[in-house]
Amino acid sequence: MLVLHSWTTPNGRKVPILLEELGLAYEVHFVDISKNEQFEPDFLAISPNNKIPALVDYGAEDGPLSIFESGAILTYLADKYGRFLAPRGHARWKAMEWLNWQVGSLGPMLGQLGFFAVRSKEKAPLAIDRFTEEAGRLLGVLERRLGETRYLAGDDYTIADIAAYPWMVTATTVQKDVLADILAGKKAIARWMAELAARPAVQRGMAIKPPPRGIS
Ligand SMILES: N[C@@H](CCC(=O)N[C@@H](CS)C(=O)NCC(=O)O)C(=O)O
Numbered sequence: 001m002l003v004l005h006s007w008t009t010p011n012g013r014k015v016p017i018l019l020e021e022l023g024l025a026y027e028v029h030f031v032d033i034s035k036n037e038q039f040e041p042d043f044l045a046i047s048p049n050n051k052i053p054a055l056v057d058y059g060a061e062d063g064p065l066s067i068f069e070s071g072a073i074l075t076y077l078a079d080k081y082g083r084f085l086a087p088r089g090h091a092r093w094k095a096m097e098w099l100n101w102q103v104g105s106l107g108p109m110l111g112q113l114g115f116f117a118v119r120s121k122e123k124a125p126l127a128i129d130r131f132t133e134e135a136g137r138l139l140g141v142l143e144r145r146l147g148e149t150r151y152l153a154g155d156d157y158t159i160a161d162i163a164a165y166p167w168m169v170t171a172t173t174v175q176k177d178v179l180a181d182i183l184a185g186k187k188a189i190a191r192w193m194a195e196l197a198a199r200p201a202v203q204r205g206m207a208i209k210p211p212p213r214g215i216s
Contacts, residue, residue: 002026005043006053007033008209010166011107014070015053015077017162017205022081030210071103074159084159095153098145098160102167106142109134110167110175117178128178136182139171139189146188157196165196166206 004019004026006012019026031037031052038050046066047054054068055076067073075096078085086092113131116124142164145152152160168189171179183189196202 001058003029003056003058004053005029005031005046005055006208007031009033009052010110010170011070012052013166013206013208014163015055015073015205016208017165017202018074018077018084018159020201020204021162021199022077022083024077024081028208032210069103070163071099074099074163078159084157084162086156086158091154091156091158095158095160098152099158099163101141102160102163106138106164107167109138110171113178114170114175118174132178132182135171135179139179139182139186142168143186143188146192151192161192161196162202165193165202168193169206 002019002024004015006015006028007030016026016028031043033052037043038047038052043054044050046056047068049068051068053070053073054066055073056064056066057076057080058064067076075085079087085095109131112127113135116127116131149155151157152164172183172193
């Protein structure tokens with residue numbers, strides 16, 4: 001059995017997209033980060049960095065295995081089920097390169113931009129300028145790459161695309177007011193996003209949400 005500990009944020013939606021693409025049965029345990037549930041001892045036992053997502057595979061080869069960090073989880077599942085990541089060769093390393101680019105650059109920069117420019121009540125112009133500039137640079141990198149190749153790693157749809165897509169949805173919705181000018185005319189990104197948005201598994205993975213709380 002696969003149990004995903006996650007929330008309705010961009011990092012939280014990557015793994016459900018892959019689980020849906022793989023057609024696997026899984027349970028989602030929602031960790032409400034707005035209520036600080038990520039600091040509860042049970043969650044810290046599987047995710048010591050107090051961040052979602054984390055996955056527990058009760059059917060792992062050597063007994064139950066917990067994994068935190070979205071890139072590690074995506075790689076584990078792709079390797080275990082033999083899809084969306086080449087087992088070796090250039091195709092594998094191109095996918096790893098862009099997966100790590102997303103986890104190490106695109107996600108953190110858009111995350112900081114979201115904090116300073118969207119969520120924070122106090123506006124700090126220097127921080128907003130810094131993260132807008134860096135987000136703009138990264139979106140330029142993405143546009144150039146997708147102008148050259150159909151998907152991030154090349155001809156094939158991989159976990160690198162799955163990792164980047166939820167963040168690009170945030171960039172074009174929640175962060176639209178800040179990034180609209182930068183994204184205007186970025187045709188390769190728009191083409192790639194439309195292609196991913198049309199995938200039923202992507203739609204299902206993006207739609208995860210906690211059940212309504214019962215009356216108690
Ligand atoms: N590098 C981590 C980032 C995970 C992350 O930032 N998760 C956020 C939600 S999108 C979180 O759990 N935040 C809770 C907190 O910061 O306390 C990954 O890719 O898994």
